[in-house]
Amino acid sequence: MTRIPELLAPAGDAAALDAAIRSGADAVYLGASLFSARSQAANFAAPQLGQAIDKAHLHGLSVYLALNTLIAQDEMETALQIAGRAAERGVDAIILQDAGLAAELHRYLPDLPLHASTQMTVTDRAGLNMAARLGFSRVILARELTIKEIEGVTAEAKRHHLETEVFVHGALCMSVSGQCLLSSLNGGRSGNRGACAQPCRLPWTLDAAQKDPFPWLSPCDQSLLDGIPDLTRIGVRSLKIEGRMRSADYVGQVVAVYREALDRLQDNNPLNRQERDRARERLLLAFNRGGRFSDRPISGQMGRAFLAGSYSGSYGLFLGTVLKSDPVTGVLTIRSDKASNRTVTRGDVLSVRMSGEDKERASAPVGKISQTSDGWRVQGFHPDVLRTITPGLQVYQMGSQ
Incomplete structure (x- = not known):
């Protein structure tokens, strides 16, 4: 029997948490009322956070709290308090971008597992060395890596006693692992502080000669359904679904598809081509941009097919x-x-x-x-x-x- 990765689902609110549980997720990640990279999601205030952790644990799921924005110095104490309360309620790990917060948490709560956010842009040995020194137990790899690069970094991570996690489905950011400054410049809202205005989804003109604006920076959503066997083979520990801003129905549909694919792989009976096509159609109906998915950059392929086109919202x-x-x-x-x-x-x-x-x-x-x-x-x-x-x-x- 093949050892399969953890299936990690988004839980932007209580309904999405329930959907993830029903559909077979192994773990969920969610945000508190502050310092979440998805501040516009419903998230979980202090009482609800403890209840969410208890409910997930009751059903056998792990819970990871995303405190994954950059933290100002005068916010450090508040962030530490949120993490401490979550630890008291039994949260399984904290997802972090801010290196200073990571160092403080590792000092004051040394037994609390820390996961390095994809926004830390870990791509190589130097990044892994940094993560190990800061006390991380898992690294969520940068989303710009090809499958060959993921394999190399995962092998190196094992030598540092680090797990790796990879995004396999959901929205893609045009910037480097979400470290976008355009939102701050154009919309006055910082993506690195959890308030991205999504300027990449807006229509732009390249020069004065272009009459009709076009969303040149809007990528298709990602789906790595076909890549699950390779990601499993190379030892990636967790497969992550993006979508804390998406509906509970979306979470349920996407988790169910990936759950089936992983279970079939575990039984050494992977989905055949026709079954994968039907599964992909279910994913496309759940949500897509441009009528298709992208497997870039993991495939290493380039080209304009990466862009979603001019139709805004779910394409169907x-x-x-x-x-x-x-x-x-x-x-x-x-x-x-x-x-x-x-x-x-x-x-x-x-x-x-x-x-x-x-x-x-x-x-x-x-x-x-x-x-x-x-x-x-x-x-x-x-x-x-x-x-x-x-x-x-x-x-x-x-x-x-």
Whole structure:
């Protein structure tokens, strides 16, 4: 039986924690009310933090507290107090970016495991030496590494008695492991202080000659589903899913897919190609940018396919084209994309768009649905909306409401 890595899920709020537990995560990471790199997530205030730790432990999950922003000198005492209270409640580790806070925690709470945040940008032996000196037990590797580089760093980490952790799914930052200064310059909010304004998702012009702004800095989300066997083989200890700002439904769907892939690998019966394709489709429906995922930089491949394109938000999956829109009966008839072979069910959200446009014309959850010989007849769109929908418009499946 293959020894598989830990599956680490985001828990931005209590509902996401419950979803991670139900879907089979081995561990969760979450933030307190201060010093979290996702300050806009709901996070967990002092009473709720202890309750979350207790609930996760009751179900056999480890809990890692993210105190992963840079800390000002006059904030150090408060940060130490938060970590101390979490340690008293049995938190399994603290995730840190600030080297000063790490040194202080290792001094005052030497038995509390510390994990070096990906924002410490550990990529080589020098970074591992630093992590070992500061008392870290695990390093969350920089997200710019290829699979070959991860293998080399993981082998070196073992010589330092350090575990490695790798992000396998979720949003990518255009900057180096999230150490972005553009948010501070452009939006007045520091990404390194947990308040990123996400300027990478905004449209920009490269020069005065460019008439239409374009989100040149917005990458696709990452999925390393196909890389799980290699990451397992080289000894990565934990596979991490990004998404403390995402919904509980997203957390549940993504964790379930990776749980199945890991369990199959443990039983020496890894997902075959068709099963991986179906699993990837489930992940795409949970959330994607640009209609696809990126495996960069782990694959080492470059190119514009890394960029999500001009459509903002979750892209969904192409379902088919509008054949007929009838505001009298309330029925939208859709001709299916024969290549997709997907099913549509009540509650699925459909998005209608013009080919080549970056904005949707309309969206609605499916109320009633019936199969036709070449697609579906659905109800759910308001009659006034149906009057604006014309044959030939593209329809995208966005997952369940």
